[in-house]
Amino acid sequence: MGEQASQGPREALHKRLDGHIAEIEAAAVGVRRHLHRNPELGWHEHRTQRFLNEWLEAVGLSPRQIAKTGLVVDVGPQRGAPVIYRADIDALPIQDMKQRGGSGIVSEVPGVCHACGHDLHTAVGAGLARVFHQLGDALPGPVRFIFQPAEEVFPCGAAKVLEDGGAHGARAALALHADPMRDTGHVGVRVGPLTATSDGLQIEIIGQGGHGARPHLAHDAILGAAQVVQALYTMISRVVDPVEPAVLSLGTIHGGDADNVIAGSVRLTGTLRTLYNDTRERLHREVRRTIEAAAMVHGCSANVAFVLGSPPTHNDPRLHEVVKVAAADVLGPSGVVEVTVPSTGAEDFGEFSAVLPTYMMRLGVRAPGHPTRHLHTPTFDVDERAIGVAMRVMGRALLATFDAIDRQERPR
Numbered sequence: 001m002g003e004q005a006s007q008g009p010r011e012a013l014h015k016r017l018d019g020h021i022a023e024i025e026a027a028a029v030g031v032r033r034h035l036h037r038n039p040e041l042g043w044h045e046h047r048t049q050r051f052l053n054e055w056l057e058a059v060g061l062s063p064r065q066i067a068k069t070g071l072v073v074d075v076g077p078q079r080g081a082p083v084i085y086r087a088d089i090d091a092l093p094i095q096d097m098k099q100r101g102g103s104g105i106v107s108e109v110p111g112v113c114h115a116c117g118h119d120l121h122t123a124v125g126a127g128l129a130r131v132f133h134q135l136g137d138a139l140p141g142p143v144r145f146i147f148q149p150a151e152e153v154f155p156c157g158a159a160k161v162l163e164d165g166g167a168h169g170a171r172a173a174l175a176l177h178a179d180p181m182r183d184t185g186h187v188g189v190r191v192g193p194l195t196a197t198s199d200g201l202q203i204e205i206i207g208q209g210g211h212g213a214r215p216h217l218a219h220d221a222i223l224g225a226a227q228v229v230q231a232l233y234t235m236i237s238r239v240v241d242p243v244e245p246a247v248l249s250l251g252t253i254h255g256g257d258a259d260n261v262i263a264g265s266v267r268l269t270g271t272l273r274t275l276y277n278d279t280r281e282r283l284h285r286e287v288r289r290t291i292e293a294a295a296m297v298h299g300c301s302a303n304v305a306f307v308l309g310s311p312p313t314h315n316d317p318r319l320h321e322v323v324k325v326a327a328a329d330v331l332g333p334s335g336v337v338e339v340t341v342p343s344t345g346a347e348d349f350g351e352f353s354a355v356l357p358t359y360m361m362r363l364g365v366r367a368p369g370h371p372t373r374h375l376h377t378p379t380f381d382v383d384e385r386a387i388g389v390a391m392r393v394m395g396r397a398l399l400a401t402f403d404a405i406d407r408q409e410r411p412r
Helices: 009-037 046-057 118-138 157-163 221-239 277-296 317-331 385-404
Strands: 064-066 070-075 083-088 143-148 172-183 187-189 192-206 246-255 265-274 301-307 313-315 336-338 343-346 358-366
Touching: 009 046, 009 118, 009 385, 046 070, 046 118, 070 118, 070 157, 083 118, 083 385, 118 143, 118 172, 118 385, 143 157, 172 187, 172 317, 172 385, 187 317, 192 221, 192 246, 192 277, 221 246, 221 265, 221 277, 246 277, 265 277, 265 343, 277 301, 313 317, 313 358, 317 336, 317 358, 317 385, 358 385
Parallel strands: 083 143, 083 172, 172 358, 187 336, 192 343
Antiparallel strands: 064 070, 070 143, 187 358, 192 265, 192 301, 192 313, 246 265
16 A cells, blocks of 8 residues: 555645645745835735735635735635634834845835734745645635735724624634744744733823913923823732733823923823733723823823724634644644743734634744844844744644534634
């Protein structure tokens, strides 16, 4: 009997998967390079959309537009509930400061670059879409590839994808995120909360302006704002359990028109990040109460508004086992590392977490022996060998999800 006959069905499918990935890996790297040279900001990914549409149509797939500048394509036998792979396609308003050298891949768009790895996430999805198309009826069910716009902006692209029915009838959604603090050949896994929600905070302190020489005849909004800042930063540590992450950061403060005029109003903005919805709701109440009370100390009033961000990203325990097994099969047990603490960064994949089982894996993208080039910085870069690693791990995980999440467990 042949070698394939001596293998189980899963091992035979994995062998075919790896063979197709080996054939297409260089082309997937080419996708990443094209996107890296031609980045586009959220809700403006028109050239990216056209490029991906042509890439998918070239092998006979039929992608369709979703969320204005995104794409969705179903691959494989169209029976049963699909499993989703979600890739984000937008870039950041950051000037690419990498030196030309090595592969020489830098952004050709002034002031815009892929500083968060979305080009890699997309290359993995584009490559796997072609690989799964080649596997055809050998797949256990349909795999839906979503190329989502506007992850980095508000309103976010994930919410629009869901509004447009992108997750309708799906059984689960998987994604990955580049992690420059891990070497290529390693992945980070975690069950439960992975990333926080990030709610925008808008504050207006309203006092009464006056002459700088007569402060007793005014209500100084700058003094009121200073009191608010101190009170907020103190309040967090006294309201939230010390072992539970919650972060409030004020990023802007604007007030006053002249150095000899007491300001009548001051505006502040910031973010509030939490991992659990009950903490989120409690802090919204406490933040509002604290701001109003602190402003009142100096005779001021306050207007407070929250701009709600995406829910926390949550990793389903069943999918956690799926991803761990898939990663260990490709990388060995030493290549799979438990993420011990969640991130207080935000990720709009949390919109998917709110409606169906989800999992996001941390993918090591640091070339071994090279320095860490952090996310959202002008010198961020990835080791392109991570693309092949991600395709093999995520390919296995997507296939295994059909058994892990029962097809009757239909999310809304």
